Amino acid sequence: METPADAAHRLDTALLARWDAHPGLPAIVDGEHVVLAGEVRDRAVRTAALLRQHGLRPGDRVAVLLERSADFVIAVAAVVLAGGAHVAIDTANPRDRVHFLLEDSTPRLVLTSDALRPALPDGLGARVLTVEECAEAPDPDGFAPADALADRPAVVIYTSGSTGRPKGSLLSHRGVTARLRSLQGSHPIDADDRVLHHTACTFDMFLVEVYWPLLHGAAVVIAAPGRHRDPEHLARLIRDQRVTTVWWVVSLLELFLLALGPGERVDGLRQVLTGGEALSPELVRRFHSRSRATLSNLYGPSECTMYCTAWVCPRDPDPETVLIGSAIEDTTLRILDERGRPVPQGEPGELYIGGVGVSLGYHDRPELTAERFVPDPVDASAGTLYRSGDLVREVAPGRLEYLGRVDRQVKIRGFRIEPGEIEGAALGVPGVRQAAVVADGTGHETRLVCFLVLDGTPDGPAPDGDTRRGAERVRTALADRLPAHMVPAAVVALERFPLTPNGKLDHAELTASAAEALPTAAGPAPVTAAPGAAVPASAPAAPGTGAAAGQADLAAVVAEVWAAVLGVRAVGPDDDFFALGGDSFRAVRAVRELEERTGLQVPMHLVFEASEVTEYADAVAALTR
Structure with a gap:
């Protein structure tokens, strides 16, 4: 195989070189199945050849709709080998979201499975291949890398859009390889390491979990589909598969530590990377108290390819302030004021990011690309800068x-969310006249509230009952259209929106009202159980007996625990934990409280699989049979 002139800046040639040099190394661990590097190469090349046979050209997009698995890893690698750019679509997304991404990305082909193929829309306009078809394809007679790929897209990552339309950021081969080269230089891994892959494919850090180990001989250890926010599953996987390196979004790091038992440690880990949200000094201290691993805070928007600054959190003593660190190699950072002028050291300003990692722009969005990717005002010859919208300050040189943020953008579980996108979805629901979304809380406690003005009756505002039903209808519609992290925890209908003296929507007043609209953590006051449910006895069962408190109805115990944790007055037998405002953190609290009340050991993942009171109680009861 002739080496392309731009091979040093390409993901495809780097992968092939690694697999050819070490075909016998374990490359992927998926449950009980271990896939060697040579098998990954053969399967990826076979799939890449088939993609080309069906018309894939360099730079074309290929949508990949697969569960997290060895098949998924091989599929995205195959797209890169073929010269295309993969658009990975989370199978947990609502149907409407999947259809939008398939339409907006205009893929040449779609890679999926026989099981998921029926979920694809009719009239897609793209050739569909399944992994089963790829497995049956013959080996190609020969396979040569495409020409001149370094500055073509290898990956498309969709992020939330302020206009209500998500946008696809085009990440180049050169940018991806530069970032992974920098990461390997500061946090080296080799064949003795194992890297956990659990991050949703809608978040660009999944590229670190997949391509970084594949390029350096470490094994990719795959978390089971649907279990990426189950801390018990992840802890067991880390322990049983001897995982040494993990990336956590900050809120998931918090959740993981929260779920650990008293005195439980995770010293098998060697290095932990985190980011995606603000990292607090208190969380750094708690992590250091549980693990000897290094903890590194990485920062960077998707438009700059995974990350652009890094800071290893010191210990002994732990930091009083957590920094995002310094620019990594091949990266330019500017801190500018509203007029595009550099600010003095120590003064806040908006961060502009340049260098090889900067995205090629947004797919089919030239106006937005021109707005966010701008010439360097300090050095016009330095190239393009990305306006991050993030406020930073330089506390010491570099x-x-x-x-x-300098705008309304918020982050939930590391995902960037533009409230305008949710507002647009709400306005698409019949009967909604106005919509405004605000955030309440900080860190992992951040929750979204959607305020509405609904169409009234000819004689005035709708009755209260109709208003409540209308708000519930809108929340159901949003859950059908948006990813879970974008669905508001509360939807509230108002008669009219508050306005500023200038006649503009008063976001500050809505934000101040958001806390009242959300369930709050319950205090020691008694909580009403669901109507008709047996009231649990106050005395808990002896630990390990597996009997519900005082032999009371387990469903009533569950209802009472959920009501207390979620801060609501009553929970009915068909109520859903997450529809009531639950999240992964409250799930941990609910499980711990239920265990204390009943003496049972309750797996964390049950609430994600059975989230209504009765079905959850049945699942818990089944553990004792």
């Missing part, structure tokens, strides 16, 4: 502290 060392940055993150201060917040």
